[in-house]
Amino acid sequence: QSWAIEEKMNYIEHIKKTVIPFYQNLGQKISFKAQDGVELSAIKFIHPEGKDTVVVLPGWSETHAKYLEVIYDLYQKGYSVYALDHRGQGFSQHLVESNSHISYVDKFEDYVNDLQ
Numbered sequence: 001q002s003w004a005i006e007e008k009m010n011y012i013e014h015i016k017k018t019v020i021p022f023y024q025n026l027g028q029k030i031s032f033k034a035q036d037g038v039e040l041s042a043i044k045f046i047h048p049e050g051k052d053t054v055v056v057l058p059g060w061s062e063t064h065a066k067y068l069e070v071i072y073d074l075y076q077k078g079y080s081v082y083a084l085d086h087r088g089q090g091f092s093q094h095l096v097e098s099n100s101h102i103s104y105v106d107k108f109e110d111y112v113n114d115l116q
Helices: 011-026 064-076 108-115
Strands: 028-033 039-045 052-056 079-085
Touching: 011 064, 039 064, 052 064, 064 079
Parallel strands: 052 079
Antiparallel strands: 028 039, 039 079
């Protein structure tokens, strides 16, 4: 099966005219506090006929916004999608007050607790 954005399409034009508006208009930004009070940021795309749900967890020092094409593809295939920015990264609360560009976490277990 092909993905929602085919390689033969004008990729940049399709991203600008279809994927970015989808992300901006359909995505519901949410935030919540972790068990220890750190503010976490996420975005959700609820498919009206969702056959299942996929959770996207961006990599180190990334944000869910980097995965808009993946999220778009999954949604077009009928999935609801949640994407969480890890603590200290993306739109979630950063833990190094002197420099918000530094990604930091005290211990990996914090990520596990946040996901729960």
